Amino acid sequence: MKFSKDFKRQMVPEWIEAYVDYDGLKRILREILHYNLSKKRETPLKSLEKKLSLHRTLSGLHRHTNGDVENQVTREGREIEIEFFRKLDEELNKINTFYKEQIEVVMDESTLLNKQLDALIALRLKVRSSCSNGACSPEHQGVEMGSLNSSSEVEMSEHRALEVSSNSLSGSEITDVILQGINQDDESTSVLENNTIVKSNGRPEEVGNNSTNQQGDPLEILERVKIRNTLESPLDTIKGVFKDSKHDDLCFKKDELKKVEAKLRLAFIEFYQKLRLVKQYSFMNLSALSKIMKSYEKITSRREARLYMKKIDNSYIGSSDEVNNLLERVEATFIKQFSNSNIQKGMKSLRPKTKKEKHSVTFWSGCFSGFSAALLIAVALRIETKKLMEKEGASYTVNIFPLYSIFAYIVLHLLIYAADIYFWRRFKINYPFIFGFKPGTELSYREVFLLGTGLAVLSLSCFLGNLYLDLGSTTQRYKTLTGLFPLGLVAIVMIILFCPFNIIYRSTRFFFIKSLFRCLCAPLYKVTLPDFFLADHVTSQVTAIRSLDLYICYYGLGERSQRESKCHGHGIYNVLYFAVPVIPFWLRFLQCIRRLFEEKEAMHGYSSVNYLLTIVAAIIRTICELKKGMAWMVLALVSSSVVVIVATYWDIVFDWGLLRRHSKNPYLRDKLLVPYKSVYFAAMALDVVLRIAWMQLVLEFKLHSLHRMAITTVVSCLEITRRGIWSFFRIENEHLNNVGKYRAFKSVPLPFNYDEEEEESSKDD
Numbered sequence: 002m003k004f005s006k007d008f009k010r011q012m013v014p015e016w017i018e019a020y021v022d023y024d025g026l027k028r029i030l031r032e033i034l035h036y037n038l039s040k041k042r043e044t045p046l047k048s049l050e051k052k053l054s055l056h057r058t059l060s061g062l063h064r065h066t067n068g069d070v071e072n073q074v075t076r077e078g079r080e081i082e083i084e085f086f087r088k089l090d091e092e093l094n095k096i097n098t099f100y101k102e103q104i105e106v107v108m109d110e111s112t113l114l115n116k117q118l119d120a121l122i123a124l125r126l127k128v129r130s131s132c133s134n135g136a137c138s139p140e141h142q143g144v145e146m147g148s149l150n151s152s153s154e155v156e157m158s159e160h161r162a163l164e165v166s167s168n169s170l171s172g173s174e175i176t177d178v179i180l181q182g183i184n185q186d187d188e189s190t191s192v193l194e195n196n197t198i199v200k201s202n203g204r205p206e207e208v209g210n211n212s213t214n215q216q217g218d219p220l221e222i223l224e225r226v227k228i229r230n231t232l233e234s235p236l237d238t239i240k241g242v243f244k245d246s247k248h249d250d251l252c253f254k255k256d257e258l259k260k261v262e263a264k265l266r267l268a269f270i271e272f273y274q275k276l277r278l279v280k281q282y283s284f285m286n287l288s289a290l291s292k293i294m295k296s297y298e299k300i301t302s303r304r305e306a307r308l309y310m311k312k313i314d315n316s317y318i319g320s321s322d323e324v325n326n327l328l329e330r331v332e333a334t335f336i337k338q339f340s341n342s343n344i345q346k347g348m349k350s351l352r353p354k355t356k357k358e359k360h361s362v363t364f365w366s367g368c369f370s371g372f373s374a375a376l377l378i379a380v381a382l383r384i385e386t387k388k389l390m391e392k393e394g395a396s397y398t399v400n401i402f403p404l405y406s407i408f409a410y411i412v413l414h415l416l417i418y419a420a421d422i423y424f425w426r427r428f429k430i431n432y433p434f435i436f437g438f439k440p441g442t443e444l445s446y447r448e449v450f451l452l453g454t455g456l457a458v459l460s461l462s463c464f465l466g467n468l469y470l471d472l473g474s475t476t477q478r479y480k481t482l483t484g485l486f487p488l489g490l491v492a493i494v495m496i497i498l499f500c501p502f503n504i505i506y507r508s509t510r511f512f513f514i515k516s517l518f519r520c521l522c523a524p525l526y527k528v529t530l531p532d533f534f535l536a537d538h539v540t541s542q543v544t545a546i547r548s549l550d551l552y553i554c555y556y557g558l559g560e561r562s563q564r565e566s567k568c569h570g571h572g573i574y575n576v577l578y579f580a581v582p583v584i585p586f587w588l589r590f591l592q593c594i595r596r597l598f599e600e601k602e603a604m605h606g607y608s609s610v611n612y613l614l615t616i617v618a619a620i621i622r623t624i625c626e627l628k629k630g631m632a633w634m635v636l637a638l639v640s641s642s643v644v645v646i647v648a649t650y651w652d653i654v655f656d657w658g659l660l661r662r663h664s665k666n667p668y669l670r671d672k673l674l675v676p677y678k679s680v681y682f683a684a685m686a687l688d689v690v691l692r693i694a695w696m697q698l699v700l701e702f703k704l705h706s707l708h709r710m711a712i713t714t715v716v717s718c719l720e721i722t723r724r725g726i727w728s729f730f731r732i733e734n735e736h737l738n739n740v741g742k743y744r745a746f747k748s749v750p751l752p753f754n755y756d757e758e759e760e761e762s763s764k765d766d
Contacts, residue, residue, distance in 0.1 A: 004292055011285055013278050014431040014736065015745035019099040020282075021092045021289045029085045030293070034300050036081060085297070089290075089309070093316060096286045099743075100318040103279050110272060111327060113751070114265075118338070120753040121265055123222040128258050228257055229754045261752040266339045266350075268749045273331050273351045274440070275746045280324045287319060356441045362451055369454035376461035383468045399710055401467065403548045404487040404555070406714060408460035408494075410545040413718055414538070415453030417725030422446040424729055428674040430736045436531050437747060442508040452506075456494070463490045488556055523588045524595035530735070533592050534728075540585040541724040543619075544717035550577045578627075582619040586612045604655070611647055618644045638696070645692045652692075652727055653685050658734040660685075672737050684726055691723035 008023055290313055298306035313319045332351065340347035384390060389398045423446040425432045433443040444452075463486050470483040498510055512531075519526040520536045539546070554568035568574045593609035596602070618640035625633035653659050659681060664671045669681050697716050739745065 004288070008285060008289055011281065012429075013282060013745050014429050015434075015739045016099070016282060016743055017429075017740065019096065019743065021096055021286050021293075022088075023289045023293070026085070026088060026092065026293045027296070029081065029088060030296050030300060033081050033085065033297075037300065082301070086309075089293070093290070093313065097317050100279075100283060100321070103282070104321065104323050107272070107276060107279060107327065108323065110275075114268065114272060116755065117265055117268070117751050117753050118334070120222050120226045120755075121261060121338075123220055123226075124258060124261060127220055127223060226753045226755055228261065228752055229750065262339065264750065264752040266335075268751055269331060269335050269339065270350060271747055271749045273328070273335070276324055276328050276331065278745060280328065283318050283321075283324065287313065353439075353441045356443070356445075358445065358447070362445075362447045366447055366451045366454055369451065369458050373454050373457040373461060376458065376465055380461060380465050380468065383465065383472075387468070387472050397471075400551075401471075402710065402714075403551050405460060405464045405467075405490075407545040407548040408456060408490065409714075410542060410717060410721060412453050412457045412460070413721050414542070414725075415449055415456065417722060418728070419446040419449035419453060421725055421729050421732075422449060425732060428733070430674065430733055431739070431745075432732055432736075434745065434747070435732055435735050435739070436534070437529065438512070439508060442512075444506060444509055448506065459493065460490060463487070484555075488552065491552065520588055520592075523591040527599070528592045528596050533589065533596075534731075536585065536589045536592060538724055538728075540589060540615075541720050543582050543585060544713060544720075546585070547578070547581045550574060550581060553577065579620065579623055582623060583616050586615045586619065590616065608651070608655075611651055614640070614647060615644050641696045645696060649689055649692045652688055656727065656734065657684075657730040658737070659730075670734075670737075672740070674733055674737070681730075684730060687726060688723060691719050694719050 005023060005027070008020075012020055291310065294306040294310050294313075297303070332348070335351060336342060336344055336347035340350065384398075422432065422444070426446070433440070436443075467483050467486045497505055498514070500507070500510070513535075516531045516535045519529075519532045520539065523532075523536070526532070551568065554571065554574050558568070558571050558574065590609050590612040593605045593612060597605040597609065618637070621633065621640050622637045625637040658670045660668055661670050662668060666673060666678060669678060673681065675681065694716055697712060
């Protein structure tokens with residue numbers, strides 16, 4: 002693999018603008034190479050005649066000598082090389098500045114983690130003392146405690162200043178020397194020999210320790226510390242609402258120790274990953290500059306490349322050791338404090354193995370795709386043979402199809418999600434970081450496609466078996482058994498979803514269950530991007546969720562044997578029929594309210610109004626569907642039209658960040674990851690069309706039940722497709738927001754809050 006491809010592949014997506022412009026430097030080198038080759042191809046006499054004839058034609062006033070022309074040609078080459086070194090200086094200054102900023106950030110965070118660790122050790126000592134007095138339960142007796150001196154062994158290093166000897170050259174002086182060497186050609190060798198570079202004098206010394214528990218009683222730390230309540234659970238949220246903030250201090254209980262350790266452990270892991278990315282950033286940029294200088298030396302045969310490499314080595318990014326020192330200290334701290342001094346266990350947590358693509362996934366995806374196609378053809382032939390799409394078979398189709406359509410919607414959603422992942426990866430959108438997946442557990446598009454095709458095979462097999470046993474002349478005795486096929490299919494899917502064993506992507510299943518549970522408990526949980534992203538997708542599955550009402554009707558209310566639509570005669574079913582279309586939007590409304598109170602941004606309030614309007618439109622549409630009055634039809638059309646206009650504008654302007662009139666790309670946005678602008682305009686037009694198609698459900702209520710079911714199915718599939726398109730551009734916009742802020746790490750809430758931190762925050766407020 003060429004270095005340029007590997008360089009781009011290993012870039013941190015959110016920092017892509019802070020890397021060396023490798024392609025730009027290579028372009029200038031190609032200009033230098035072309036210039037050198039053009040000098041070699043032409044003989045001096047022909048080159049002179051060509052220059053003189055051109056000059057005579059243009060002016061006819063002066064005649065240049067051979068030496069004048071050679072000076073002019075040489076000057077052109079020097080200008081290209083001067084441009085190259087100026088560009089090189091700009092890139093070196095850029096990566097130096099960015100690297101310094103990142104070092105300052107990690108140094109500040111290391112100091113903060115050091116204080117957090119001091120508080121943890123003090124809390125461990127207090128719990129141990131309470132356990133020795135018999136004040137704790139037996140299960141806490143075995144908690145491993147750190148010693149008083151352990152905190153000094155795990156302190157994070159402070160920011161260290163590099164000292165450069167007085168007789169060394171500064172960066173600008175080295176560049177001047179190089180440019181002088183280029184201009185003086187043959188004299189450059191003597192200049193380089195007389196100007197040597199002196200490196201920084203050894204490893205810089207550390208600043209004195211600031212550990213708070215090296216002096217005095219470590220337990221005194223707890224007098225200035227309280228455990229933060231981030232309102233992450235429903236109970237914490239309820240307490241936060243009804244409890245006065247002035248009396249929010251938590252006493253230090255033994256039950257809190259494990260929670261504190263878990264939070265701080267996660268903070269150390271995230272901090273370690275941040276250090277690794279900073280180190281990788283330094284290594285890749287230094288490698289790129291080294292490759293560039295080697296290419297320059299090879300093309301020009303000049304020794305200025307070696308001189309400039311010394312400048313790079315003496316620069317901040319080339320000579321700084323803070324990251325390496327911090328990495329070593331974090332490893333030692335984590336292994337000692339959070340892994341019981343088990344090196345293998347600790348390093349496994351800090352450095353999870355990268356996920357490898359399996360050939361079996363591709364193989365089974367192909368097999369399931371072929372099986373799905375064959376089963377789909379068999380189902381279509383069975384329906385055509387028994388004339389289920391005609392009037393005599395319409396009653397059976399209307400009752401049996403919704404029971405299986407829910408799986409068709411889920412399969413379509415999975416396939417579109419697989420396509421989203423493919424394009425996110427193709428355009429280098431860091432979706433695992435955005436969603437907060439644990440490293441190595443995110444699914445590739447092949448694996449999501451495998452899940453979709455596998456579910457398609459399972460559902461189509463049950464559907465085909467249901468059709469065969471229900472409609473076969475010799476299988477009528479199995480009719481009672483076939484009625485349980487849909488329920489059995491739901492049971493199989495639920496068993497797989499909640500299976501506790503480490504099979505079929507357990508981490509992804511549990512991540513989905515956790516996010517879904519947090520959505521259902523809104524607004525009791527703090528809202529994260531996966532939560533509201535999943536809730537938005539659930540709003541596009543209203544038709545699929547409404548199919549669950551039929552399961553309640555058929556299997557809970559005893560309508561399964563009659564196979565007729567008598568569900569509306571039950572009050573419970575009518576309540577669910579009204580509630581199901583409203584619940585997804587209501588949950589999304591509550592999430593917006595929670596974010597409005599927490600983040601104090603008016604945008605979340607406007608978003609909540611958007612979902613409130615959708616709730617009103619859904620209620621009116623349901624009433625119109627049941628009562629079928631002209632007045633309700635008009636109200637449904639008006640309310641749905643308002644929702645379509647508001648929701649479409651919100652999608653394009655706020656979720657996608659498009660329609661910026663004064664951007665570099667008119668009516669789009671300044672930064673675009675897809676190279677073709679027409680894709681964005683097509684997506685906006687398609688979003689409008691598919692939003693309008695959603696209103697078709699209001700207009701077609703007077704059709705035959707079979708036709709209405711077909712239209713509902715098509716419109717629901719179009720809505721799922723629209724949601725898939727929305728997902729790509731929504732995550733693209735989120736990624737670009739992270740890029741603009743160079744945000745490549747998760748913010749992990751720390752367990753302890755010091756009194757001085759509260760004072761500083763109050764002063765800032």
